Amino acid sequence: MAEVININENVKDILMKHSHKDTLEESLNEILRNEIQRKIKKHILMIKHFERKHDMDFETFENNRVTKEMPYEIERDYFEWDMAITLIEDLKEELSQLE
16 A cells, blocks of 8 residues: 655655656655665674684584573674674565565
């Protein structure tokens, strides 16, 4: 269901200028896709950081390091790493909905 919104003329002009699209809807779609792709790249970098830091992938880390009494830093890494993986999956799903 489409929704009508009012957009300031200056904002519209800037959107159109930066997207090089023919319509406002196409411009918004492109900007939203770019933002989602930026977030995916950010979380990929987080995952690579944790893989280098712990010298293993997440599955191996989870199987070898996760215990009830993990040191705080290891526990924090675990949750941030897991969150990054989950967010990438969610963001990719959102991106596919925009296609």
